[in-house]
């Protein structure tokens with residue numbers, strides 16, 4: 202009983218894909234409040250498809266997705282926008298807005314039809330600007346930003362939306378190592394300090410191993426899920442890529458090119 206209450210997201214026997222094409226099946230995992238979870242796997246295995254399915258952008262093929270104990274399909278779009286925010290890889294259409302204006306869009310689920318911001322809305326926007334080191338850039342147009350800065354703005358908008366679950370598709374693409382680590386650490390702080398449940402897809406397996414509480418490996422078979430150390434012990438990362446090309450070193454938690 203206690204386990205169910207703590208679970209924000211419960212996925213059982215989920216199959217995802219398009220019309221008659223199943224991309225991945227037998228996906229099972231639970232995420233509790235305050236957990237940071239990375240979804241990894243080779244190109245084309247279905248990471249983005251999973252994220253879009255969990256975000257309600259495309260229907261599941263089979264199985265169950267429960268958000269805070271209720272089937273995802275039962276949520277109205279207005280209720281869902283208060284529980285779930287999604288950051289996709291596509292560039293936002295609204296790049297002509299300032300940083301502060303784009304982050305303010307995160308408050309839309311709570312504002313009246315005129316979009317009037319209350320004191321609480323404004324406070325949330327300021328907190329998000331601060332958490333993602335954007336206060337000084339607040340009046341800059343989004344099209345003037347670097348990829349790393351824009352990525353921080355998109356995550357800050359999700360934070361301003363103040364949902365229990367945040368989904369992100371490859372939030373560190375195009376970023377250098379420093380800025381990848383910066384985003385990962387900010388996501389970790391958002392999960393641990395603000396008790397948000399965060400699930401993101403990534404190719405940064407080594408960083409995910411170091412910073413995530415849980416990892417889901419989409420592998421086209423059992424789709425193992427667990428604590429990174431546990432997955433290392435069970436040798437799941439060893440099987441991710443063909444060993445004649447890359448090998449996983451369990452001691453350092455990193456991949457080495459096979460000589």
Ligand SMILES: Nc1ncnc2c1ncn2[C@@H]1O[C@H](COP(=O)(O)OP(=O)(O)OP(=O)(O)O)[C@@H](O)[C@H]1O
Pocket residue numbers: 219222224242243244245246247248249250251
């Ligand atoms: N709109 C679509 N209609 C049909 N098939 C699609 C569609 N979008 C993606 N696919 C297919 O679904 C499979 C999974 O794609 P997806 O983008 O989810 O993989 P991914 O793991 O995110 O890949 P990557 O790491 O390269 O971003 C691929 O075979 C892809 O060709």
